[in-house]
Every structure is written in C-alpha cells, then in structure tokens.
Amino acid sequence: xxxxxxxxxxxxxxxxxxxxxxxxxxxxxxxxxxxxxxxxxxxxxxxxxxxxxxxxxxxxxxxxxxxxxxxxxxxxxxxxxxxxxxxxxxxxxxxxxxxxxxxxxxxxxxxxxxxxxxxxxxxxxxxxxxxxxxxxxxxxxxxxxxxxxxxxxxxxxxxxxxxxxxxxxxxxxxxxxxxxxxxxxxxxxxxxxxxxxxxxxxxxxxxxxxxxxxxxxxxxxxxxxxxxxxxxxxxxxxxxxxxxxxxxxxxxxxxxxxxxxxxxxxxxxxxxxxxxxxxxxxxxxxxxxxxxxxxxxxxxxxxxxxxxxxxxxxxxxxxxxxxxxxxxxxxxxxxxxxxxxxxxxxxxxxxxxxxxxxxxxxxxxxxxxxxxxxxxxxxxxxxxxxxxxxxxxxxxxxxxxxxxxxxxxxxxxxxxxxxxxxxxxxxxxxxxxxxxxxxxxxxxxxxxxxxxxxxxxxxxxxxxxxxxxxxxxxxxxxxxxxxxxxxxxxxxxxxxxxxxxxxxxxxxxxxxxxxxxxxxxxxxxxxxxxxxxxxxxxxxxxxxxxxxxxxxxxxxxxxxxxxxxxxxxxxxxxxxxxxxxxxxxxxxxxxxxxxxxxxxxxxxxxxxxxxxxxxxxxxxxxxxxxxxxxxxxxxxxxxxxxxxxxxxxxxxxxxxxxxxxxxxxxxxxxxxxxxxxxxxxxxxxxxxxxxxxxxxxxxxxxxxxxxxxxxxxxxxxxxxxxxxxxxxxxxxxxxxx
Numbered sequence: 001x002x003x004x005x006x007x008x009x010x011x012x013x014x015x016x017x018x019x020x021x022x023x024x025x026x027x028x029x030x031x032x033x034x035x036x037x038x039x040x041x042x043x044x045x046x047x048x049x050x051x052x053x054x055x056x057x058x059x060x061x062x063x064x065x066x067x068x069x070x071x072x073x074x075x076x077x078x079x080x081x082x083x084x085x086x087x088x089x090x091x092x093x094x095x096x097x098x099x100x101x102x103x104x105x106x107x108x109x110x111x112x113x114x115x116x117x118x119x120x121x122x123x124x125x126x127x128x129x130x131x132x133x134x135x136x137x138x139x140x141x142x143x144x145x146x147x148x149x150x151x152x153x154x155x156x157x158x159x160x161x162x163x164x165x166x167x168x169x170x171x172x173x174x175x176x177x178x179x180x181x182x183x184x185x186x187x188x189x190x191x192x193x194x195x196x197x198x199x200x201x202x203x204x205x206x207x208x209x210x211x212x213x214x215x216x217x218x219x220x221x222x223x224x225x226x227x228x229x230x231x232x233x234x235x236x237x238x239x240x241x242x243x244x245x246x247x248x249x250x251x252x253x254x255x256x257x258x259x260x261x262x263x264x265x266x267x268x269x270x271x272x273x274x275x276x277x278x279x280x281x282x283x284x285x286x287x288x289x290x291x292x293x294x295x296x297x298x299x300x301x302x303x304x305x306x307x308x309x310x311x312x313x314x315x316x317x318x319x320x321x322x323x324x325x326x327x328x329x330x331x332x333x334x335x336x337x338x339x340x341x342x343x344x345x346x347x348x349x350x351x352x353x354x355x356x357x358x359x360x361x362x363x364x365x366x367x368x369x370x371x372x373x374x375x376x377x378x379x380x381x382x383x384x385x386x387x388x389x390x391x392x393x394x395x396x397x398x399x400x401x402x403x404x405x406x407x408x409x410x411x412x413x414x415x416x417x418x419x420x421x422x423x424x425x426x427x428x429x430x431x432x433x434x435x436x437x438x439x440x441x442x443x444x445x446x447x448x449x450x451x452x453x454x455x456x457x458x459x460x461x462x463x464x465x466x467x468x469x470x471x472x473x474x475x476x477x478x479x480x481x482x483x484x485x486x487x488x489x490x491x492x493x494x495x496x497x498x499x500x501x502x503x504x505x506x507x508x509x510x511x512x513x514x515x516x517x518x519x520x521x522x523x524x525x526x527x528x529x530x531x532x533x534x535x536x537x538x539x540x541x542x543x544x545x546x547x548x549x550x551x552x553x554x555x556x557x558x559x560x561x562x563x564x565x566x567x568x569x570x571x572x573x574x575x576x577x578x579x580x581x582x583x584x585x586x587x588x589x590x591x592x593x594x595x596x597x598x599x600x601x602x603x604x605x606x607x608x609x610x611x612x613x614x615x616x617x618x619x620x621x622x623x624x625x626x627x628x629x630x631x632x633x634x635x636x637x638x639x640x641x642x643x644x645x646x647x648x649x650x651x652x653x654x655x656x657x658x659x660x661x662x663x664x665x666x667x668x669x670x671x672x673x674x675x676x677x678x679x680x681x682x683x684x685x686x687x688x689x690x691x692x693x694x695x696x697x698x699x700x701x702x703x704x705x706x707x708x709x710x711x712x713x714x715x716x717x718x719x720x721x722x723x724x725x726x727x728x729x730x731x732x733x734x735x736x737x
Contacts, residue, residue, distance in 0.1 A: 033420065045067065135322075165246070259287070288379075299349070332372075341355065391413055506543055525563065546564055
C-alpha cells in the first residue's frame, strides 16, 4: 500500500522548518474568521495576496524561498505566527465548548461518529472556495462555522462544482454576460478522502441506466468537516463528468441528477466514511432524496418494509425551507421521475403510485408533480422557516398538504437566520469591541447584556473607525470599476474618471443582492426625476454602490442591471453611482464594513429572511428596509413611529397591484432619504461627528447583534430541531440500524 502525503504535508515541504505549520493553517478555513491568522498570509506578500483571490494555498505555492527565509528572521512575524498557532491549537483541541458546558448529556450522544449531517447544494465558506451563489450558501457556511465554534458535532454534505456559479461581466450596453472559469482543485484547501489502499474514496449512484462514480473531497472548517462530491473523474461518461460542472446550471434533467447525487450520493458518502448521523438536516429541498436513501439503507439493515421504517427515519430528519417564492421549490414531472427512479422505487418495495405520492401535495391527483419540499415535509419530523414572517407564509403556502389542520396548526415553525459575526465584522470594529466589551465578547455575542456596553464607546471613536472603513470601500469600488472599464475597452477619460468616483466623506448607501425582479433593484429609479434630484444634490450629497448578479436565465433581472448602468452614466451622477461587477464574498465584506445605510426593498412577503443587513449591523451600518424577512423582528420605532435603530420603507397596501405598491414604497423611500436620513447624517458637530446618527448606530448594534447571529441561531436549532424531545428517540433509531 502506498501512502501519499496529504496536500497539507506536500505544501509544508516547500516551507522553512519554522514555518511548516503555515500549511496546517492554510488547509483549515479557521483562518478566514480570525483576523490575526488572515494577517499572517497578508504579511507574506500583500500584492500577491490580492492577485491570488486571498487563497493561502496559491500564495504559499508561489512565494519565493527568499521571502520565506526573510520571514523566519522577522521577530515580529514569528511572534505573531506563534501566537496564532497557539490559538489555533487551543481551538482545535479545547473541550471548553458551549456543547460541553451546556449540553453535557447531549454531547455523549452527538459525536464525530454520530454527528448532525447538514446537507446543502451550496456552501459559502470563503471566496477562495467558489461553491456558492448567494444567501443560501453564505448561510450554510456560517452555519458550519458556528457549529465549529460552539462544539456542535456536525458534518456538511455538498457538491464540488468544477466551474461553480457563473462569473459576471457587463458589456458597453450594460448587459450582463455570463462566463465560467475552472476552479483549480489542486490549488484549493481541499483534500481528497482516500481508502485503506491510499486511493481516492468514491461512491456510486445510478443516473438513469448509468452508474456514476463520485469522488469525496474534504474541507476543514475549524472543527467541522465539509464533504463535497465530484463526478469529474476518469471512468465516468463525459456527460456525467459535468454533473458537478455548474451550480444551478443546466436543465431539469441536470437538476434532478445533481439532486440525486447530493441526496442519495451524500448518504452513501457518509456510509463510506463510517459516519452514522444522529440527525440529518436538509437545508432547503435540493437534498430531499437523501430521505429515501436513509429509508432504503434502514430497510436493508433491519429487513423491515418502507412504512415500518418511515417513522424511525422521520425522527432523525429535520428540514429548513428558505423561500416563499413558488418557483424556488423544485418540482419534477412524473415522466422525469419515471426516467430516473424506476429501479429505485423497486428497491424501496414501493409501487410507482406509492413513490409518486411521497412528493405530491394533493394525494390522488394524477397531475401533481413530484415536489422536493413536499417530500421533505412528509419525511421529516420538524420543519422550519427562516424568520417569524416566513414561518407564517410557509404555513399558508403548504396548508394544502394538511387538509385536516387549520393554517395556524400546520407543522412548520421558524428559526430566524443569523450571521457568523467573526466572519463579517471588520477588524477595526472587532478591536473596538475587544476594548469596550471585553476580549471574549465573541463567546457571549448572543447575550443582550453584553451589548449594552456599546454605549460606553465614545462617539468620535466609533465614527472615525467607520469613516476609515468607508474610505476603504470607496477605494475598492474605484479599483473594481476601473478594471471593468478597462476590460470593456472604454475611453481613457472614463477609465481615469474612476479616480474621482465616490467621496468617502458623504452619505453612502449600499445595495447588493441577486437581481431578481421581486427584489426590486431599481425601485429607487421608479421616479427618475426625483432620484436625479436627490443624488445630484450638492447641498446634502448622497451616493450609492450597487452589486449583484441576475441568474443567467433571468432576462428581466438583467434588464434591471442594464437600467442601473444607464443611470450610472448620467453626467450629473457619474461620481455618485457605481456598480461593482462579479459580486463575491470579498466585495460583500467590503460593502457591509463600509456603507452608512444598507438598502433592501423586496416585494412583501417574498424575502424569507435576508442576512446581508444583519452583517451591516455589527459594523455600525444602518438598515433602511421594507418590513419583510428578518427586519420585521429587528426594526424598532418610537411612539411616534420614527425608527430608533434604522428605517422601515412604506406600508403594505395588501394589494395585488404591484405598480401601486411600488409607487407607495418608492415615494416612502424618497421621503425617508430627504426628510430623515440625510438631515440626521449631516447634523454634525465641528469635528464632523453626527452624534444623533451615532446614537442610532449604537442602537442598531445593541438591538440586532445579540439576536441575529448564528451562535443564537444554532442554539435555537439544537433546542428546537436537533434535540427537542431529548435524544432518547435518536438513540433508539440508531440501535435499530
């Protein structure tokens, strides 16, 4: 048997002896939410760090031996390296976790061999691992990070996409063009899982009549492991090698094949790894086929029939739904199910009709498609939406499945999303909180009393740090816009004009998200004359930065981006409006660190939760949003209806007339900007500090940070979803298999 060295061990071979453990750090994404660890890589070569898209593997592969030797002779660098390494080792081996402190009885039953298996189609861990597209993936990545921090035994299951989500560029007409780039797996923080013979560990799933092999890769996210399946391997049919080519690409046949791989293949991967989950958590319906495979394996081990094992399987499975938009719930025609599952339902000893009924909203209706959300609701013991309002919307949406229950009694609860604050807070603000909240504030971020100490921070100190972050955002925006203009071959005068794009001293709004029509990315332009009046003002200047992608098949979303680009080009607005192309996690961090106001104006109630505005709060930014998703819970107003910790846009007219609702909301937005937001911002003292604005910044931090973080969210999942009835039933179901 040949034992090949791990990728981390191979990388360490080119590092000086005293720096070899940089490879250990590089191959564990723990570094990406610890600022001192990030600085270790930045200090090696700041310019190259930017060029390699903040990928420490590429950086360490390319840095010259001379530079590495210089670092070993730098006492400051070596001291910082030793401190970070000690912190990393303590984190990885320490037993003083939330689980061990608060749930000692549970921690005996949840373990590395019996963890929570968290299935998701995408994971946003860091921009150097491009297997995410947007909010769902970022939430999943934050979920894994908080599980690691809290010591909750968890493994992630997903797919490793060769070209990930599409890349975006805009042509001279402002039209989005989509293109793809191969991800260099050999230069990413990925490790192939190997078998006892040292060969890559693979599993097989049937796709129609073909056996498709998938290799298992491992990503280390602190204490949490993420396993990703990859079909781009020798021996597979060329069409099957592209099953993991693109995230959310292809047609319905590609989608169902990917979901078979994620669900059925994911369960088989866990079996091959020797992991028997205590709980299966489906994050959205894409992985719902995993429920069928858990049933099949349980039937095989126990000799029982499908309906005999169904109850015990249900006790081990929970489901989170993320969208109130009907098109966001995958459904497949009966013909497509026939094509892919004719052999599989035989393995479950079910008839075709019995199998199809598992995914049918209305039992007995021959025209019902097979719904993945329906399958998940049928075979999971708990289901939840991702905000209080989304829970209400979901109960109404799926009431049809429960004809004997009132809408209020539909078994779908809610756990409001949060964000992993350590990943999204700017180092300047983390340092500020270290000084005023205490160095261990991140261990207690879900405690409201902790955040009351924010009032002790001097207004000038918090404002100066915020202004520095805004200046960095402006610099990043100029750089990105300049590169885009150069790439389009625009006139040199337009390229050089980016030197004057935006002004760090004036009020800055950020709007960044997927450009789906229901998110109304162009609501601000509904009355173009009014918008021009506000944004061209020299008395109380204001500027806005847009970023985000429209799905390649979303023509209307692309037209919204094109309209914004046309607006950017108006001579009176050229320095006040910017669009950053190819939105990714790095640009997202720059935006949430630096904006004064985060704008969010979706059509109610189509924003299930949203988390970008939550990231703004911990960095002192303020939200101006429609009361939808999480903001319904976060927003606070005084007795006169004036916002205390941000602003609420418009009122719900409870009408199907979208034009009327758009008119109401756009006029309310213009009013807020002119009558409340701008006057508050420019009410500054002789030192340029807007004390009433800072008061609202502090109110936003105090009220939102303890509630909307993933530590609180994970604790809610543990209490409500993972172990709501004690783990006795889980223990019993494990014993049966």
